[in-house]
Amino acid sequence: MSDGSPERKDNGDGVVLLHGMARTSRSMAAMERTLRDAGYATLNPDYRSRHRPLQALVEELHPAVEAFAAAVPGRLHFVTHSMGGLLARGYIRRHRPERLGRVVMLGPPNAGSEIADLLGGTYPYRLYFGPAGAQLGTAQDAALCDLLGTIDYPVGVIAGDRALDPVGYLLLPGANDGRVSVARTRIDGIADHITLHVTHTMMMRNPEVIRQTLAFLERGRFERERTA
Numbered sequence: 001m002s003d004g005s006p007e008r009k010d011n012g013d014g015v016v017l018l019h020g021m022a023r024t025s026r027s028m029a030a031m032e033r034t035l036r037d038a039g040y041a042t043l044n045p046d047y048r049s050r051h052r053p054l055q056a057l058v059e060e061l062h063p064a065v066e067a068f069a070a071a072v073p074g075r076l077h078f079v080t081h082s083m084g085g086l087l088a089r090g091y092i093r094r095h096r097p098e099r100l101g102r103v104v105m106l107g108p109p110n111a112g113s114e115i116a117d118l119l120g121g122t123y124p125y126r127l128y129f130g131p132a133g134a135q136l137g138t139a140q141d142a143a144l145c146d147l148l149g150t151i152d153y154p155v156g157v158i159a160g161d162r163a164l165d166p167v168g169y170l171l172l173p174g175a176n177d178g179r180v181s182v183a184r185t186r187i188d189g190i191a192d193h194i195t196l197h198v199t200h201t202m203m204m205r206n207p208e209v210i211r212q213t214l215a216f217l218e219r220g221r222f223e224r225e226r227t228a
Contacts, residue, residue, distance in 0.1 A: 011039035012074030013101060015067055015217070019204075020082030020107075021049045021129060021136075030205045031079060038214055040077070043068040049083060053131040055147055058090045065091065075101030077217055078119070079128065081204045082107050083132065085157075086148060093149035102154040102220060104213045107200045109180050110157070110187035112138030114172050139186070151189030156216035158209055159185040160198040177203065194222040 003070050015035050017028040025044045032044045045055055069076045075098040078088040085108025092100065110117070116136035119125040125133060135144055163169035163178030175182040177200035186193060198206045215223045 001014065007196040010041070012072070013039075013077060013217075014043065014068060014072035014074065015077045015079055016068065016088075017042060017044040018061075018080040018084030018087050019046075019049070020080075020084050021133060023049070023081070028079075028081065028204055031210055034210050034214065034215075035075060035079070040217075041068075041072055041095075047087075049132055050129060051131075054083075054086055054090050054135055054144070057087055057132065058094055058111040060146070061087070061091060062095050065097075066095065068098045069099070072099075072175050073097045077101040078103045079213055079217075080105050080108065082200065083109065083136065085110065086135075088151065089151075090147045092153065093147060100153055102156065102217055104216050105155065105157045105185070106209060106213075107160055107177055107180050107196055108157060108185055109136050112136060112140055113180050113184060114138060115168060115179055118171055154211075154220050155187075155190040156222060157185050157187075157190055157191045157194075158196045158203070158212055158222075159193065160203050161195050162197045162199050164199050164201070185198075192216065192221050194224075 017024055017032055019027050025046045028044050032042050035042050047061055062190055076099055080088045085105035088103055113136050117138055120137050159182040160177030161175040165178040168178035172181045179200035182195055196208055202210050212222050
């Protein structure tokens with residue numbers, strides 16, 4: 001007997017959500033709810049972003065993602081925020097799912113972050129952000145480049161150009177979200193890129209970001225007629 005709430009339709013696909021540095025799965029809760037209402041199964045894990053390098057975080061996540069992928073009859077997509085985008089790239093490089101679908105990255109430092117360049121050598125930064133934080137600069141070494149690999153799967157990137165933190169906004173060149181410049185979110189091989197007037201910290205909860213994420217998962221492209 002129905003309780004009067006909308007019935008969720010299972011479309012057979014699954015989405016792995018990966019939060020950003022120093023965040024938790026709660027930061028992706030609004031996105032997860034919308035994805036589940038749209039018929040996607042979801043996996044929204046916590047991971048120790050501040051305590052291990054990206055290579056180790058990939059292996060830490062692998063058992064849960066592998067089990068989730070095995071339980072999903074359709075494609076496996078990824079939706080990520082910030083450093084979670086690099087983690088997804090590393091995961092796909094090392095453990096590419098057999099039925100890999102599409103990837104949506106929100107504010108990813110694909111080409112590194114100038115903030116990490118400026119602050120990465122300071123003790124407070126190293127203490128708080130740990131080994132993965134040290135990998136977020138624009139000078140990506142050979143080991144990190146090998147982990148991240150090249151993009152040969154459908155990726156859509158949503159960048160932000162609004163910053164609430166005046167320090168970050170002034171330190172970063174060009175349009176930016178207070179943490180990552182729009183230019184640094186780009187990488188060769190992506191299928192689509194869109195810039196919205198959102199901040200890095202809150203973009204994953206923004207209704208338009210969530211709407212555009214669904215559009216890319218469903219059609220492989222963002223919608224251009226309504227982006228404000």
